Amino acid sequence: MLRSRTLVTAVTALTVLAGTPAHAGPRPGLDLDRAETHQHIDGFGYSIAFQRATLVHNLSEAKRAEVLDLLLDRRKGAAPTILRLGIGSSTTDVYDNMLSIQPNDPGGPAATPNYQWDGWDGGQVWYVREARKRGINRFYADAWSAPGYMKDNGTDANGGSLCGLAGVTCASGDWREAYARYLVQYAKFYQREGIRIDEIGFTNEPDWTAPYASMRFTPAQAAEFVKVIGPIAEQAGVDLACCDSFGWQQSDAYAQAIEADPEARRHLDLFTGHGYASPADRPLPITAPVWMTEWAPSSVSDGWNEAWDSGKGTDGIAVAQRIHDTLAKADASAFVYWLGSSRGATAALVQVDNTTDSYRVSSRLYAFAAYSRFIRPGAVRIGVDGTPAGLAVSAYRNADGTEVVQIINTSTETVRTTVDLRKPTAYLTDSTHKLEEAPGLVTGHGGHPTVELAPRSLTTLVSGHPGRG
Template sequence: MPLITFKKAFLLSALALKSSATPTPSTHVSVSVNPKIRFQEVDGFGVSQAFQRAEDVFGKYGLSKVNQTHVLNLLYDKDIGAGFTILRNGIGSSNTSDSNFMNSIEPTDPGSPTAKPDYEWDHYNSAQFPLAEQAYSRDLQTLYANAWSAPGYMKTNDDENNGGYLCGVDNETCASGDWIQAYADYLVQYARFYKESGVEVTHLGFLNEPQFAASYAGMLSNGTQAADVIRVLAKTIKKSGLDLKITCCDGIGWDDQEAMMAGLEAGPDPAINYLDTVTGHGYDSAPTYPLSTKKKTWLTEWADLSGGYTPYTFYENGGVGEGMTWANHIQVAMRDAGTSAFLYWIGAENSTTNSALINLLVDEVVPSKRFWAFAQFSKFVRPGAYRVEASSSNANVTVSSFENENGKIATQLLNQLGVDVEVSVQIASLKSGVVIHPYLTNNEYDLEALNTFKSGKGGSFQARVPARSMISFVSA
């Protein structure tokens, strides 16, 4: 038989997936799943292609038409690829498209906050618009439009870059006046342009990492100042007739977002009442605990920005760009922080760094192990699923489990030990004879479909999980 077939057959034999007969393991782990105990609803998994990274997908650096389709399918087709369901667009604030700047829909200062704006729409939006069209034609369900900054003329520093505050928020005034309403109108107009062009923006955000005065587009804010904007934006959306959900505030770390919650909750008219989703990033601090809110929470940006290049490594030494590292980040965020969504920074870009899940090297497409770690979740845990109770007897063999709207249960086991483990899994309420589909990712395999088997009495089954590997068990 061919080598690859032999290797797969050998692996399947070694895993010894079965629903009966007790193995004789060197390390044994018991896993319990109870779908009757539910936690947060899942909205999905996704990426961004902001700052002109969408153009990379459409051949800016030589990606062929065939491979453009291949990348789009890897990102957004659940049958072919990861089936990401959330795309995070950048709402531009620049009057140029030089370098990787994102164009503003209002590049010219109208002169005052009450002057008539001169909006411009090119049906391209740094290639984000055609990307959204292609994503929606596959499995995209949520388009999150997020502004890094207001246009410079609306800010205290008269610059889209280097921090600065929106004119008119608490303790920040400008000679030109209060620009909060004009900024709200600007954000809503962006969504209106998309809708009129046939693409639906579902979520709208107006800040990105407001604790950080970056050299690129960005805007500073605390919770109280964000609340000033939210109240006006909510009224503007209601008046527009558009169906838009407001998000805030994409703090640079989970702790930074937590620090903003008091300001969002304060006052006789708490801004939190107008929010649909609270958003944060993982850079300064990871999402390891629930934020102080009853609203849904999303991890909307995080990546390995250290400059390394480890596309083929699921595990070597626990490095920041390795696939197992990101599988663990996702599992912890969903399980311990109760997030409803998890987004990596960039989906695909022409680079040899770890800032994307897929590296494009002119016309070569390299899905990283980070990508396959994401796919272990996104392919099988669909929007509308609920996280359910799951526990493991070994702290180094971690588990998460989700029940989809169609009743299919997806359980992820991450073996972080250096040895194979035998696991006994019991899924309460799962009938005997249900077909289980296992999928494996490790240094050697990428979401490899293993032999199916059937659950035993009481929804139980046994399996071997290789060292430093991840397996998703999905019920039929």
């Protein structure tokens, strides 16, 4: 999603939210149910589409290095494990546009393609290379629209539909296969750069018409196109993702259309949804792995906000709660935030100002990093019993055996409880701590130490010694 107003994986977990005051002494403890496993975790990420990578590139060398560390580094930054790229459809590469690899009509859908590749792709090739230097190797590329000449409205913006889909007739002919091959060619260009695109998506918010790059698909049309592009993507060795609906509940219709079509379901590798029209608060009705591939709070009224807890939707604690719900309520295997960096009144993790060669960091970055640094790809979410009122708790087991418990204290009181972890390391994120190690929060020995949870905070507990039970 691109809007000036920013509209509206092995580890396992279970969640309870409430809101009553804390007791003076330790409350009944958190017990991990290690036999209760939920979804696997593929990772956490954000988008670098619509020229946002160029903002970072255009900083001075020193500032660029600092921002790259903030956005990519495992130990001191956001620590993403997934990047979402934008597949261009525009005839220009000005800011907020993404240049097409075939800007002009080659002469119809059956004509020999006239693909063009600049090796830059709006800064995304450069950014991906920087990410790979830091161990990030999962890249999902998504198209917001087909080029205008492939659509019934003649432009890549303002919705419109792909020519040749059921119910869409164009004088230029049926562009479905040509569009499928166009998308796969994009992945091939990255392969030429030595970069593997793991998944490609052919639509972004197919149920939302936007004044920028956008294209409509009904659920039935989405299932239809999955069957067109699926064999082509498989032959190229690229997984197929769909459907990036505008809202989580709105995703139901797309999931059901694909799930009801055996051929479409066979070709789909990953189901994707967004969290704008409705939040991710329950699982979706599909058997494919599910990712949340875009959400950010609206910055229309908030403007640029760095606060952890100021009562605004763009606060860090609000983002932490969204990540928690996406994993623990919706069973998503990945959480992909909208933008890592942007400019102006943005809800991105980092604000970049090229005119002053400066940047600012929001508490949203530390909320994101609290999950992404410690819950690694291949983790599985596990169960939690005995969650005290006022807490949102989820637990995960990484492939290396380390266990992670994420605890959001939504109350305004300090809460003390015990937790079923051996010798955990505690990290605190709140209004005065930026994902900082806080050894004083954990006291006691054995398998159930006491942890003190600051008001309106996120406490991350990491144990390298799995407990009993």
